[in-house]
Amino acid sequence: EPEVTQTPSHQVTQMGQEVILRCVPISNHLYFYWYRQILGQKVEFLVSFYNNEISEKSEIFDDQFSVERPDGSNFTLKIRSTKLEDSAMYFCASSVQATNEKLFFGSGTQLSVL
Amino acid sequence: AQSVTQLGSHVSVSEGALVLLRCNYSSSVPPYLFWYVQYPNQGLQLLLKYTTGATLVKGINGFEAEFKKSETSFHLTKPSAHMSDAAEYFCAVSGSNYGGSQGNLIFGKGTKLSVKP
Numbered sequence: 001e002p003e004v005t006q007t008p009s010h011q012v013t014q015m016g017q018e019v020i021l022r023c024v025p026i027s028n029h030l031y032f033y034w035y036r037q038i039l040g041q042k043v044e045f046l047v048s049f050y051n052n053e054i055s056e057k058s059e060i061f062d063d064q065f066s067v068e069r070p071d072g073s074n075f076t077l078k079i080r081s082t083k084l085e086d087s088a089m090y091f092c093a094s095s096v097q098a099t100n101e102k103l104f105f106g107s108g109t110q111l112s113v114l
Numbered sequence: 115a116q117s118v119t120q121l122g123s124h125v126s127v128s129e130g131a132l133v134l135l136r137c138n139y140s141s142s143v144p145p146y147l148f149w150y151v152q153y154p155n156q157g158l159q160l161l162l163k164y165t166t167g168a169t170l171v172k173g174i175n176g177f178e179a180e181f182k183k184s185e186t187s188f189h190l191t192k193p194s195a196h197m198s199d200a201a202e203y204f205c206a207v208s209g210s211n212y213g214g215s216q217g218n219l220i221f222g223k224g225t226k227l228s229v230k231p
Contacts, residue, residue, distance in 0.1 A: 004157065035219075035221075041223065042221045042222060042223050042224070043158070043204060043206075043219075043221040043224075044221070045218050045219060045220070048218060056218050058218075091157060091158065093157075093158075102160050102163075103158075103160065103219070104157075105150075105157035105158040105159070106157045107155060107156050107157040108157060
């Protein structure tokens with residue numbers, strides 16, 4: 001079965017630094033998402049992206065966050081100035097369509113902000 | 115606004131026993147409901163989903179879930195647990211304002227299932 005791949009699997013950074021989390025969605029998928037899970041808490045929706053623009057975002061997705069599809073294969077999440085509370089597992093997902101379709105998730109990037 | 119509550123952060127069953135993982139939801143619109151499973155070091159994988167129609171939904175690996183509107187529940191069951199079922203299970207409801215978009219999912223906290231030999 002095709003997979004969503006995320007790199008790196010673990011990322012350690014200092015508070016205030018910028019990080020970029022990378023994802024390669026499944027090749028024929030058109031909708032892309034980022035979710036995060038803080039240790040011991042729920043998986044939370046961050047943002048969805050379609051046709052080179054954000055289609056929905058949560059209140060978590062503030063000005064410190066941005067997403068980009070820089071080429072035909074990658075989908076990135078950038079955090080401009082990391083805070084301790086950004087430490088979490090970040091999941092990328094993709095789907096063919098937005099409605100009634102199956103989301104394929106990557107295995108996640110564990111971000112640790114020190 | 116939508117929300118999901120999963121009762122029990124840990125459930126332990128014996129191999130061959132019934133698996134019951136509880137999920138209750140809150141939604142102001144007809145909900146789309148999902149169960150995802152996460153095996154160690156892997157991403158979330160869709161087990162099953164309810165959108166419309168038949169309220170008993172069958173998924174992969176012998177799991178099924180029943181949508182009960184009157185109880186606002188979507189419990190996950192499997193008649194006979196297998197060692198390979200040990201994983202974390204997440205219930206989710208579609209949270210999008212676009213009425214049915216699956217992308218904006220509201221997840222529960224998850225239930226870790228252990229299966230004893």
